[in-house]
Amino acid sequence: MGKLTIGCFSSLVGSMSLDFAVKLAGAAVEKGHKVDFWVSGNATMLSIKGQRAFKDYSALQKPLQELMGKGLTITACEACAEARGYHKDITMEGFKRHSMDWYLASTFDADRVLHIGGE
Amino acid sequence: MATTKLGFIIQRAGYKCENPKLALTHSIASQSVEVYLNDGDLVTADIAFVGDGVLNCLKNQKAMERYGLTSTESHIKNGLLLDLNILVCKEDLEMLGLSEKDIVMDAEEFGADMTTKVVPFADITKMMEQVNHLLFF
Amino acid sequence: MKLAVFVSDYRLNVDTLDRLKAEKLGIILVQNGVYHATVKEKGAASPLLGKSANYYALIDDLETRGLGNADIDGNVKVVGYGDIVDLIFNEYDKTAWL
Numbered sequence: 001m002g003k004l005t006i007g008c009f010s011s012l013v014g015s016m017s018l019d020f021a022v023k024l025a026g027a028a029v030e031k032g033h034k035v036d037f038w039v040s041g042n043a044t045m046l047s048i049k050g051q052r053a054f055k056d057y058s059a060l061q062k063p064l065q066e067l068m069g070k071g072l073t074i075t076a077c078e079a080c081a082e083a084r085g086y087h088k089d090i091t092m093e094g095f096k097r098h099s100m101d102w103y104l105a106s107t108f109d110a111d112r113v114l115h116i117g118g119e
Numbered sequence: 120m121a122t123t124k125l126g127f128i129i130q131r132a133g134y135k136c137e138n139p140k141l142a143l144t145h146s147i148a149s150q151s152v153e154v155y156l157n158d159g160d161l162v163t164a165d166i167a168f169v170g171d172g173v174l175n176c177l178k179n180q181k182a183m184e185r186y187g188l189t190s191t192e193s194h195i196k197n198g199l200l201l202d203l204n205i206l207v208c209k210e211d212l213e214m215l216g217l218s219e220k221d222i223v224m225d226a227e228e229f230g231a232d233m234t235t236k237v238v239p240f241a242d243i244t245k246m247m248e249q250v251n252h253l254l255f256f
Numbered sequence: 257m258k259l260a261v262f263v264s265d266y267r268l269n270v271d272t273l274d275r276l277k278a279e280k281l282g283i284i285l286v287q288n289g290v291y292h293a294t295v296k297e298k299g300a301a302s303p304l305l306g307k308s309a310n311y312y313a314l315i316d317d318l319e320t321r322g323l324g325n326a327d328i329d330g331n332v333k334v335v336g337y338g339d340i341v342d343l344i345f346n347e348y349d350k351t352a353w354l
Contacts, residue, residue, distance in 0.1 A: 103145060247276075
């Protein structure tokens, strides 16, 4: 089994790129791969806890928490989050926060990297 | 000891879109990645500006004066100061009516030795082949 | 290189894809990129489908947009998320998201 590092920079609501990334991460985890997931820029919105699931907006907290329970590692860019007022106290449990070098370090031993840029 | 090489391809103009800035700040983060790795292991970042992305390289950006934001020009200069390999597509510059004299070619004022390289797209293709992973912004 | 390119838009802002060279090229149509597999502007298939590449389209994104197998160009293989995982691990060594 391999390691997949996914980076996503698109917002939770608006483009559905995070929906794609979370579903792909889930498929990779199901196949036994290790998955590191990095969110930066507007994608740090994904890290906020207490997301309310409306049917008109992407809602990924539940599938994400299930994936974290299956071993997914997910990390938000701390500076990008803080710049948007997403502080540690409103971060979803299990969601890590680091500086950008965490993402690059994750690519070091990744077999594949899928980088999904922002809008 | 091992090295993983990343290729950052910047294809969009900046400011309205955060991608170019994030590409530069993430590539600059390659300089501090060692804290997560074993001694001698490295992650390197090569950067290529292509398509409308070459517009990020224009000189005399005044983002700080007008909006209080670090300019893409400053990020490029920081990249040069940190010895990142920065390539700019020659054909795309010409297509947009630009040349070396219009873009950031060095960061001498910071003491950087590295300079921007204006190269044919074929050289950027070679870079993309040589790196381990590609990140398109 | 063996490159898997994710095409996520129907109208690309840049011609990056046309310039990418790879010994093996896979084009994975996702999000609005799946329209390339179905829309026939003035009766013609998308020019994107004329490359020397293997083509895939994500079933979830096709069906989300009201598209199905009957609409898909014959050059395009319909895949799921699990298939994409297998493709990028087994068939290609680099990815690009456009």
